Amino acid sequence: MAKKICMVVAYHPFLDARIFKKEAKSLQKMGYDVTMIVPRKKGHLFDIDGTPIKDRFRHKIFTHEGIKIITYHSESARTPLNKVLNDEVVWENQGFNNPLTQLAMKQDADIYHTHEYLSLFAGIGIKRLMKKRKGKDVKLIYDSHELIPDPLSPSYTEEHRKNLQEKLFLMLDEVDYVITVSESIKSWYLSHKPDLPVEIIYNSPPLARSYKPKAYDTDGLTVCYEGNMEGKKGSREKMIGISDICFKKFNFRFKVIGGSRFGDSLEIPHHLEDVIKLNGWVDYHTIPAHMKDADVGWIDLEDVEQSLNLAYSLPNKFFSYLNNGLPVIVNQSHAMEAFIRKHQCGFVIGKKEATPADYADALLSLQQDKQRLKRMSQNARQVMERLYSWEKMEERLLYVYQQLEK
Structure with a gap:
């Protein structure tokens, strides 16, 4: 039986180029059974430019291009997911009781692949509760598209940044693999967690098969x-x-x-x-x-x-x-x-x-x-x-x- 993969998404559009069109489709092609848990906003899935999709994908569960899509309302997940900033004792009672974690657990997958800081928190809940309730050891990937919190950004207060970073390091202790998008971000992770398994998967497209070398023989x-x-x-x-x-x-x-x-x-x-x-x-x-x-x-x-x-x-x-x-x-x-x-x-x-x-x-x-x-x-x-x-x-x-x- 094919290994079951569950992509756990907190705020990206479900047709995101990296998550759906590349990673999910590639894993499907490799023979994995892929499910995605994705958010709706105000009842709708949304396109890559933020446009609500109103004429299709209306069912809570559907299959698109061979991949099972399970949707949830992002508004109902926001408050419990933000409990990541609370003390760890609050996590299980208040944080992990969110639709993203709960729906993902029902998939009984072998590997959970998260894509944002908040979906990583949902993934920590999945990993802990699957072990506690079902006695099952699942694997957890954090696909870090960027650094959260950004160590330089003025949009954070120092207290907020410190809290976010402390919780990140705590969660990384339970992550089985980090995937990221540049050598620099990989180096940042390893400077803080030298034993962390990290792989770089660049945001690159498939080779353009119709490519023809450019002549650059015009004046424009x-x-x-x-x-x-x-x-x-x-x-x-x-x-x-x-x-x-x-x-x-x-x-x-x-x-x-x-x-x-x-x-x-x-x-x-x-x-x-x-x-x-x-x-x-x-x-x-x-x-x-x-x-x-x-x-x-x-x-x-x-x-x-x-x-x-x-x-x-x-x-x-x-x-x-x-x-x-x-x-x-x-x-x-x-x-x-x-x-x-x-x-x-x-x-x-x-x-x-x-x-x-x-x-x-x-x-x-x-x-x-x-x-x-x-x-x-x-x-x-x-x-x-x-x-x-x-x-x-x-x-x-x-x-x-x-x-x-x-």
């Missing part, structure tokens, strides 16, 4: 941005500023795949409507087709010095650009800068806080040196083929699960 330049563009995330004002400078100097286009989230809007100045193209949110598997006419991928991380998560970030879009042969242009940030310099697959602005003029100068320089762009593009694709594609990450994911089965 198209910059691509993939993902959310709201508030500071996505730096919409910088995108507009870059476009405003560049289109006056050379044949320039800015292409956005994704954009604003539900309840938000992305307004483009009238004089840039022919310069900035908004593709909207597209199916995950069609992203390579949408990137075929782009030349460079853009990432701007603001307030890097106030967030270790940003400094350590290697986001989905970073690998998506590389997968499609797009050199990445980015401001100074520890992990991406180290990667780009090592593999010569992009351009790093020499500032932590880069301005639209800084990016525009760099893009003008690249547009005038197409051979350099071509070399970086080739390096980008080659490093994905050799080391970082999701096919390579699948091998790491399988290794983690095989270790837990021993």
Whole structure:
């Protein structure tokens, strides 16, 4: 009988690229029986841009692409899950009595795979109660997409940060394997817990099979941005500023795949409507087709010095650009800068806080040196083929699960 896996999710959308489209689908392909426990908000599941899904997935339990989905109301789980901040004596009576923990336990799985700080807490409840009530030893994975709490973020008081971190270290003592998304985050965990088993599974996509090397034989330049563009995330004002400078100097286009989230809007100045193209949110598997006419991928991380998560970030879009042969242009940030310099697959602005003029100068320089762009593009694709594609990450994911089965 196939080993039963239960993905435990506190706030990500159930169609999340990492959780559903890559990890859950890969485990299913490997022969595991995969179930996901996922949250509804105000009664609805929600799409990757935050839009409530009202026309489908209405049943509490359903199967999607061969994976069993069990839903719960996130509002009913919030208060008990937040008991993680209380003393440990409160956990079993008040914290573990939440729908996420209780529904997951009913699946009687062999391995529980959690994805957030609060779902990790739910997982601790699963592990303890399964042993206490059923005498069953289950394995627990913490898939740490980022560091919670962020050791540098000013959004925490020192007291709150200390409490969160103390509870994290307490929970990690019961985790069987940590999966994370960058070498820097792995190093942070091992600096605090040297014996903790940690594997890096990058946020990389499957190799784009329709990829064709870019010729860079035209006089123009198209910059691509993939993902959310709201508030500071996505730096919409910088995108507009870059476009405003560049289109006056050379044949320039800015292409956005994704954009604003539900309840938000992305307004483009009238004089840039022919310069900035908004593709909207597209199916995950069609992203390579949408990137075929782009030349460079853009990432701007603001307030890097106030967030270790940003400094350590290697986001989905970073690998998506590389997968499609797009050199990445980015401001100074520890992990991406180290990667780009090592593999010569992009351009790093020499500032932590880069301005639209800084990016525009760099893009003008690249547009005038197409051979350099071509070399970086080739390096980008080659490093994905050799080391970082999701096919390579699948091998790491399988290794983690095989270790837990021993």
